[in-house]
Amino acid sequence: MAAGAAGGGSDELKLLGVWVSPFVHRVQVALHLKGLTGYEYAEEDLTNKSDLLLASNPVHTKVPVLLHAGKPVCESMLIVQYLDEAFPGSGPALLPADPHDRAVARFWAAYADDQFFASWIKAFVGTTDEERAAATEAAVAALQKMEGAFGECSKGKAFFGGDGPGYVDIALGGFVAWIRAFHAVASVNLLDAARTPLLAAWAERFAALDAAKEVIPDVDRIAEFAKHDLLPLLQKLHPKN
Known part of the structure; x- marks a missing residue:
C-alpha cells in the first residue's frame, strides 16, 4: 500500500489516515481513480493523535483528513466530493453530471x-x-x-x-x-x-x-x-x- 508516483496537482495533497480504516480507503481509492497519486500519506496513531490532526479536525479529531495546500477537508465522502470538484480535469468524474x-x-x-x-x-x-x-x-x-x-x-x-x-x-x-x-x-x-x-x-x-x-x-x-x-x-x- 503506497501513495504511488506523482499525479497532476497532487503534490499539494496530504492525507492523514490509519492503514486499516475503510473511510481512509475511500479517499485513497478516489485519489487513485482521479490520477492524484503523488499525495503524501501520514499514518496516525488514534491513541496518541498528532498535533496536525487535532488542529486540522478539531471538531471530531478523526481520520481521514485531506490537506490541500495546507487547507483541511474532513469526512471521507466530503473529501471525495471535494476531489471531484477541485480536480475536474483529472481522471473520471466521480459524481454524475445530472x-x-x-x-x-x-x-x-x-x-x-x-x-x-x-x-x-x-x-x-x-x-x-x-x-x-x-x-x-x-x-x-x-x-x-x-x-x-x-x-x-x-x-x-x-x-x-x-x-x-x-x-x-x-x-x-x-x-x-x-x-x-x-x-x-x-x-x-x-x-x-x-x-x-x-x-x-x-x-x-x-x-x-x-x-x-x-x-x-x-x-x-x-x-x-x-x-x-x-x-x-x-x-x-x-x-x-
Whole structure:
C-alpha cells in the first residue's frame, strides 16, 4: 500500500489516515481513480493523535483528513466530493453530471454509512450473542436495499457509477475488504451471492480495480487486526463511564 508516483496537482495533497480504516480507503481509492497519486500519506496513531490532526479536525479529531495546500477537508465522502470538484480535469468524474442522479448517489452513499455501517459495527462490539445477531441481520437488510439501488443506479452496467466506479462505488467499496475480513473472522458472509447476487458480483469487480488493489490492505491482514486489535482499540477510544 503506497501513495504511488506523482499525479497532476497532487503534490499539494496530504492525507492523514490509519492503514486499516475503510473511510481512509475511500479517499485513497478516489485519489487513485482521479490520477492524484503523488499525495503524501501520514499514518496516525488514534491513541496518541498528532498535533496536525487535532488542529486540522478539531471538531471530531478523526481520520481521514485531506490537506490541500495546507487547507483541511474532513469526512471521507466530503473529501471525495471535494476531489471531484477541485480536480475536474483529472481522471473520471466521480459524481454524475445530472442533478437528480447526483442526489440519488449522495442518498445511497449516506445510506451505506447511516444504515449499513451503523448496524454492522454493532456486530463487532455487541456484548451478547443476541445483540451481535440482531446487528448482523440489520446490516444484511441494509445491503439488500443497496442491491435494489445497484439495479437503479447502474442501469445494467458494471458499477453504481455505470461503466466505471463512481461515488456510491467508493462509499460502499471502502467496506468490501472489511466485509470479507468479517466473513473470515465471524464466518458470516454479508455479501452472499444467493441473497444479493448483484452486489456479490459488484464486490468482485470493485476489489479487482487497480485503484483498490493499490491502496486497500490484504483481507488476511485486516482479519488479524479485527481478531486481536479492534475491540481493545474501540474500548480505549470510547471507554464506558
